[in-house]
Amino acid sequence: GAVVSQHPSWVICKSGTSVKIECRSLDFQATTMFWYRQFPKQSLMLMATSNEGSKATYEQGVEKDKFLINHASLTLSTLTVTSAHPEDSSFYICSATAGTADEQYFGPGTRLTVT
Amino acid sequence: DAKTTQPNSMESNEEEPVHLPCNHSTISGTDYIHWYRQLPSQGPEYVIHGLTSNVNNRMASLAIAEDRKSSTLILHRATLRDAAVYYCILQETSGSRLTFGEGTQLTVNP
Numbered sequence: 001g002a003v004v005s006q007h008p009s010w011v012i013c014k015s016g017t018s019v020k021i022e023c024r025s026l027d028f029q030a031t032t033m034f035w036y037r038q039f040p041k042q043s044l045m046l047m048a049t050s051n052e053g054s055k056a057t058y059e060q061g062v063e064k065d066k067f068l069i070n071h072a073s074l075t076l077s078t079l080t081v082t083s084a085h086p087e088d089s090s091f092y093i094c095s096a097t098a099g100t101a102d103e104q105y106f107g108p109g110t111r112l113t114v115t
Numbered sequence: 116d117a118k119t120t121q122p123n124s125m126e127s128n129e130e131e132p133v134h135l136p137c138n139h140s141t142i143s144g145t146d147y148i149h150w151y152r153q154l155p156s157q158g159p160e161y162v163i164h165g166l167t168s169n170v171n172n173r174m175a176s177l178a179i180a181e182d183r184k185s186s187t188l189i190l191h192r193a194t195l196r197d198a199a200v201y202y203c204i205l206q207e208t209s210g211s212r213l214t215f216g217e218g219t220q221l222t223v224n225p
Contacts (some may be wrong), residue, residue: 006158034212034213036215043202043216043217043218044153044159044215045215046212046213046214046215049212074148091156093158093159094158095158095159095213102147102149102164103149103161103164104151104159104161104208104213105161106151106159106160106161107157107158108157109156109157109158111156113135
């Protein structure tokens with residue numbers, strides 16, 4: 001149990017376009033979802049925390065108008081990278097927690113390449 | 116967020132035990148100690164967590180020092196599939212955000 005999926009697994013887009021990444025909890029209801037970004041050979045960096053039906057809480061330095069997060073249901077959160085630029089190319093990973101569980105369940109990640 | 120310190124890398128031989136250390140001298144009384152691991156090009160995977168007492172599960176054991184300023188993740192018999200980056204993370208409250216450090220790259224030799 002506790003499976004989190006992401007779609008797409010990889011995407012290539014042109015500079016200036018927007019890209020939407022979906023994160024789904026397949027077999028549990030996710031009260032909270034988290035979005036991370038990971039550059040090559042670096043650790044994960046938390047971008048934002050979102051609770052179902054609420055506005056996301058962004059980490060310092062993350063532009064909320066550029067990285068739009070929607071958490072419309074207990075099983076789906078989306079991250080939209082607006083007006084993408086090559087420096088936004090990265091590995092985007094979501095995670096989710098279920099109720100009072102302590103551990104986070106991570107998705108497989110989405111590789112974004114902006115050309 | 117309280118900080119953790121881990122060695123950059125460690126090596127082990129297949130089928131031998133591995134002890135991955137983590138120092139967290141500024142841990143607060145309510146911080147949980149979490150371990151996750153990440154294989155290349157994959158999302159992290161939960162390994163184990165604890166608060167004060169040692170913990171065991173099917174993947175690993177977590178030994179927590181009495182003063183809680185350090186902990187050790189124990190893989191009882193390393194396999195090649197255990198080669199990954201292991202992250203030791205302090206979580207302030209149950210279900211709250213995780214702040215990843217650099218982790219320990221574990222290499223398992225056949």
